[in-house]
Each structure stands twice: as C-alpha cells, then as structure tokens.
Amino acid sequence: MRGWITILLVGCAMQPQPQPQPQPQSTHKKPRELDQELRTSAAKVVPAEQAERSGLVESTLRTPFEGGADGTRLVEELLARADASRVELIADLAIYLQTRDPRDGRAVECRSSIVPETLTVGRTIPEHYEQVSVSRPVSRTVTENEYRCKPVTKYENRAHTESQQKCGSVTRPVTRTRTAYRSQYDSYSKSYRQVPYTETYTAYESRYECRSEPVTRYKMEAVSRTECSSHLVTKSVTRYEFQFETRFVPARLETITRQRLRELDPECYAVPVGGPPSAALMNRIEGRAFTKRAR
DSSP: OOOOOEEEOOSSTTSOOOOOOOOOOEEEEOOOOOOOOOOOOOOEEOOHHHHHHTTOEEEEEEEEOOTTOBHHHHHHHHHHHHHHTTEEEEEEEEEEEEEEOTTTOOEEEEEEEEEETTOOOOOOOOTTSEEEOOOOOEEEEEEEEEEEEEEEEEEEEEEEEEEEEEEEEEEEEEEEEEEEEEEEEETTTTEEEEEEEEEEEEEEEEEEEEEEEEEEEEEEEEEEEEEEEEEEEEEEEEEOHHHHHTTOBOOOGGGOOSSOEEEOOOEEEEOOTTOSOGGGSSSEEEEEEEEOOOO
C-alpha cells in the first residue's frame, strides 16, 4: 500500500506579521566643528647672511614703477607677491630711484634699503661703483596721493558643511530559521508520525536607526580684512631732492603689521660703464627671494 504524506507546519509562520507603527522622525545636530584654515606661508625679510646660510633656492623679485609711486604700496605688493610664490626669506630688499648728479649730469642710482627693525646697516655698495654724496633732506608742501590702509568689517554669506544625524523607523528584511513538523507514514508500523525539520524564511523587522549626513548651510558672518586705497592730501613733508624729482612717496613702514621693518638712509652711486644691464637701471623695488627646492 502506497503511503500518503501530509505536511503539517507548526509554529507562527502562518500568522500575519503586525504592521510596524511609524516612529516620529527626529533630527539631532552635532556641534559644528571649528573651521580649520590652512596656514599661509608669510615671507620674512632677513639679513643677507641668514638667507644665504638657509640652503634655499635663490631668485630675484623685481617690480619696476613710474614716477609718482607710493613706497608703502610697493612694499605691500611685493610681499604679497612673495607670499603667493611661497617665498620663505627675502634679503637685500631695497627701493631704487634713478636721478642725475647735479654737478656733472651723470646718471646716478639711489638705493634705500628696507631691513628688519633691529638692523642698522644694509648691503655694501660694490667697489666698482663710485659713491655720490646725498644732499640733506628738505621740507616742502606737496599735494599727492597717499596710500592708506585700515581694518574693515563686513558681513558675508558663507557656506558651512556640518554633520547632521537623521533618525527614524526603517523596515529591513531578515533571514530566520524555524522548526516545523510534517506527517509521515511509517509502512512498518502502518501508522503516521510527526517528523521535525528546519526551514528558513524571510521576515521583516522595523528598527529605529540613525545615520550621519553632510548638510551645507549658509549664514551671515562678520569678516574682518584690511582695505587700502589712495587719498589725495596736501601736507608738508621732508624728503630728499631725488625723491621730489621723481614724485616718489617714501614708504610708511610703521603701517605694515606683518613684520617690523625700517628704511635706512639712501645711498647714491654713479653707475660705471660696463655696470649692470640697462634693464636693471630703472625705478624699481627689488629683493633676493629664497624658496624651498621643488620636490
């Protein structure tokens, strides 16, 4: 007699799963991390001996200018250019003005060295240059553009990226096992018996989970910066004759806050035949720049 097998499932598999109740979604905001700004490299004016011992690569920074230039602006712009070029040290920084010897009309160059405040001497004039005496400064009333800088605070709409936690109910599938029973006919005893077996099934669970997400927000912030501009002023000044001739406004180094600098008394010399190339004989600010070797 052929046995018939009837399968009987025992357990809670056939019972309907309760629907998960939706949980209210909540948002937890982490404290905003401090903005970390990359430190920008600031070039430093140093004595020539210190720069030469540094082992850095040397180059020349030179900015020519026309008559009526402002020394403060020239120094500020050259230092900013050095920062942008990742210059570490600057040596022999000076402003050069071209003039004429009033006695014989020879071309004369006058150099005003800009050095750290603790120094009192600059670079020595080469021996093959003939030094020319500098007349005493004189006082005059002038009307000229004066370069002024001042701190200004403005409000800007800036973006900030924050980590934000979002929490809520999430339904996910899970694999489980269970024990079931089936009825099996035993031909030896000519009766049915219950035989256990294990089966796997997929169930759905509701969990309360949180995850971090980047969020960009904008907010108004007070930003302070230094703004510079030229202002036409009339005043009494004391300067050298060659500065009046070129309408040059000497640098007011006390307004430069990044490093305490001073300007030494000018030194004038006649440029001999066979001296520096004509490209160097111009009104200019110039310095030796020292940078790290490229890797």
